[in-house]
Amino acid sequence: MSAKGDMFYAWTTSSDIKGECGGAVTSFLQHALANKMVDAVLAVRRGADLYDAKLELITDPAEIPKAAGSLHCGTLLSAKMVKKYMNGANDLKIAVPVKGCDAMAFYELAKRTQINLDNVILIGLNCGGTVSPITARDMIADKYEVDPDSVFKEEIDKGQFIIDYNDADGKHQHKGIAIDKLEEGPEGYGRRMNCQRCKCKIPRQADLACGNWGVFGEKSGKATFVEVCSEKGAALLDSAVKAHAVEVCAPEPKGLEIRGKVETAMLKLGEKNRTRQFAGLGEGRERLQKMMKLTSRCIGCRACIENCPICYCVECSTAKPHLIDQNRVPPDFMFHLIRFAHIADSCINCGQCQELCPMDIPNALFMHAQQVELEKMFGHKPGYTMELPVLAFAEEANERARLHATGSDMIYENVFGEEK
């Protein structure tokens, strides 16, 4: 019997599953579905081509092997879809493979009673970051000098973005470029900006956290590293082992060490990128002015709100005519201030509000920069536990008194760090 905290190498026993590194994730999903632990699996499937990832609800276990294990161009966020289109999994049991941001989004929606986590099994996937499809194609054409349509495999490994493709003579080629090289240029290549800042690399909020980091020795390339993160995860693993859907063995000590090193290196890089990107915003007044200038591109389409896993209010304040003139384009800066005030404490840096903003406003950068400051002040870390957000605890009378006592009109301390 396994328990929370246990770690294994696991691999599939099914010949139908062609997982790159053991296929354990696919087996877990298939097993959960075949044994009625869940009614459906919300999987990512390859759409038009290698660069296109789409969600699909799968109810037939035989279909599971066709779903992609991971697509580095899959930048979508599944949690909000579960809330919007699946009634928050209130009347349906599902299993979902999740990246770090997906897992965090599930928690934030769950604590707002928008998703019923009791009905959800989260299979975490280690994530080194994702690349938007069109950025990936442009980058492959420009930096790799390869026709993006000739690529049949992409991966992120050992700090490189690697592609496998067929050259003009039909010969199989392999080419990798260091991610930091790609990301330091002015073109905006490499992973999404929020992925560059991400520090949720092994999603332990999920029930099982799976990946290939730390698979060492004879199992290298043939097994998935699995960390059991909850009782639900332990039950799924045990059941899958008992049914011979997967086989497991203890991880190599050296593998554990390697996994730890990969994670630490990733976290360091994330921190470095935060420092660099936030510094680009400037400080104090300069930061505020930058935000005002860039948000004046807004057309008020509400894509940022629609796609944010924190936003769930039926009556959004930004849609109230007495707060925001609904006919003015661009809307008043208050539109953005309302968003900052309402959700910055809980922003999980999923990047959706930026990636999907038609006017290319770096919304996630703005929001995340504020979340990081609020976390320092209040110690609230969104996306990892079911702890309620800061604002849920604020007592209005006390807050007003505190605000009054500071003699400034800042709700929080001077978030922008400007000299008084």
Next chain:
Amino acid sequence: MQLKYVATTCPFCGTGCGLNLIISDGGVVGVAPYHRSPIGTGKLCMRGLHAAKAVGKYRIEAPTVGGLPTDWKKALTEALKLKNYSGEDLAVYTSSRLTNEANYCIMRFAKEILKAGTIGTLISGRVARGNVRINDLKKADVALVFDDCMKRFPLTGNKLFYMQQNGGKILYCGEESYTAIQADAKCIEDADGKLVISDEFKNILKEAKNPVVIYSTTGKYAELAEETAKSCNAKTAVLYDTNNGRGAAEIGFIPSLDTLKATEKVPKAMLIFAETPMFMDDIYEELGEKLSKVELLVVVASNASSLTDIANVVLPVTSFAESEGSYTNWEGRVQKVSAALTAPEGQKSPCEIIAELSGKAISYKDTAAIFADIKANIPAFKDVSYEQVQKADGAFIEVI
């Protein structure tokens, strides 16, 4: 429960963003980003975001004659009385929102069988073709924009932010507007609505290495924009308000709304293919009085409107989410439209309606067959491959 994505093209403006319709248990329940779209990269404006609601609530369920529901046979017989008219007495108007395939069938019917005197679309504006691709706008060094195009065509407009980031400049001409706010320099029309483009603007354009003029076919300053581009040797991006305005123009439909509004001599018989998605103005409302004088008004529509109210014959047609084919965006990119849903019982696609009306003279076995015919007969489409249109990047008519 079922949930899946079907990738298709936005039914609103001529930018042509790709989007995923979310299908759940037989209905379209929402829109999800289609990151693989070469145009929008998943981003959509308010219209695209709500494309699931493009099909309105007032679906026409059965054909009607004289306002009363009837069967297809009777309705088609009645509609075919159009053949009693010809020449200038007969007009066929299509919608520049329908697919290339539908419009091609309609064009053949109007020309070959009805021999209608007027064949057009009920939109205003002109027919013009730009010579720059949407993503090349990012590489321009100067863009002269007319008519608030950045707001009217958000996912075309956003390319100019990339251009600005690369050091390019946005110049703007027109009324105070959203685009004016984004511009690096602007010429605003005066209180009398007069606009003079400054010599400085012209000089900047002339001296630029890679200048582009951006305007819409229905813009107040379309003509001025065209002249300026020519005199300053700038490339042009000519934007269409409707998702397939460029396609309809290439197939030969002439924007006829202004002519119809102006004329005293309204044709005696008309066949109108109407498609007005939600959130768009009902263009037929102001034509109401004129159209009620028409002796025989046959309307093909998916949704009830002021137009279907006054029609003699109404034929219900599939909506955008139920039709497959292609749209041509403003840059001339032909992109796939997917049938995400099966049509409700009793509804026919525009091509099926044409097949019936033409007594199977204009009838194809599938969309690919219509496309092959378009390719053979419409010069702009001669090098477009159907296979390429099916792919995520689409295919371009005529190489620039």
